[in-house]
Amino acid sequence: MATWGNYMMQDAMSSIMEQMSFFHDHTIMILIMITVMVAYIMTSSMINKLINRNLMEGQNIELIWTILPAITLMFIALPSLRLLYLTDEIYNPDMTFKVIGHQWYWSYEYSDFKSIEFDSYMKPSKEMNSSEFRLLDVDNRVILPMNSQIRVLITAADVLHSWAIPSLGVKIDAIPGRLNQGAININRPGLMFGQCSEICGANHSFMPIVVESISMNNFIKWINES
Ligand SMILES: [Cu+2]
Incomplete structure (x- = not known):
């Protein structure tokens, strides 16, 4: 950049x-x-x-x-x-994925296919390479197919969090005991950065979000390999 x-x-x-x-x-x-x-x-x-x-x-x-x-x-x-x-508006979604906010990381679940689950932590500055953004990159990115209608289900396991990605126009509260819904349709490949947007505790600033959009073919490949 x-x-x-x-x-x-x-x-x-x-x-x-x-x-x-x-x-x-x-x-x-x-x-x-x-x-x-x-x-x-x-x-x-x-x-x-x-x-x-x-x-x-x-x-x-x-x-x-x-x-x-x-x-x-x-x-x-x-x-x-x-x-x-x-x-x-929620159109007929092609796929659904789930976001769970934790103190202080996000975890993601793709249960439409085989059940894929992973945690997503911020990358420590020492482990970064020069192409990554400090305090913004994560170890496991959310991989999503572009040009498809995606439903996001969002909740939290402990306290209030908020899953926010400015470049997608998405900011949805993650509330314990409640399931919130959102819709995403990414129209090009690339990286989208976001952060937790609800003051959720000591490490609130250190639970960023990275979404990586790829073509549907590559997405299917990713699903099969993970
Ligand atoms: Cu949070």
């Missing part, structure tokens, strides 16, 4: 996250327009000498400045709701 890449979010790896980025940009554009307008009105009303101390009300202008913000809010609320429901 380039120097600037270290300061930025990973690019979207799923269409849901792509939509979230678009929505973010759309909302920021509206915010910029409002900020510019308010700044202009504030400076101009400080500078000019247009004063009328008999002015008590103006029905028309009041109607306009009540309705315009309401319409502006609709332009944010409607796409936001669309995105909310898209994120929540």
Whole structure:
């Protein structure tokens, strides 16, 4: 990753996250327009000498400045709701895998095939090679096939955790005694990094998540070999 890449979010790896980025940009554009307008009105009303101390009300202008913000809010609320429901939608999944949060590591189960189970711990800095990210890489990555609908079932064994991967637009709480569900559809091969996002104890910062998406053929090969 380039120097600037270290300061930025990973690019979207799923269409849901792509939509979230678009929505973010759309909302920021509206915010910029409002900020510019308010700044202009504030400076101009400080500078000019247009004063009328008999002015008590103006029905028309009041109607306009009540309705315009309401319409502006609709332009944010409607796409936001669309995105909310898209994120929540579970299509017919091709496969399911399970995530269990522990203090302080993740464990994964693939029980659709033979029952594959493994723990995923953060790699200690001493054992890293130069292509890996400190505090972010794990010993056992989650391997998933790309271009397929995947269901994630998430729970925790001890305390609250949260399985979060920004580039997939996924952040689902891992709650003891509860099973949460999420949907993933990764649209290209690569690595997705994430971290536990619920303060879960002393080593909360040291239970990262790495998802590796590969082609379906390679995924089947991986399943057969593990
Ligand atoms: Cu945690």
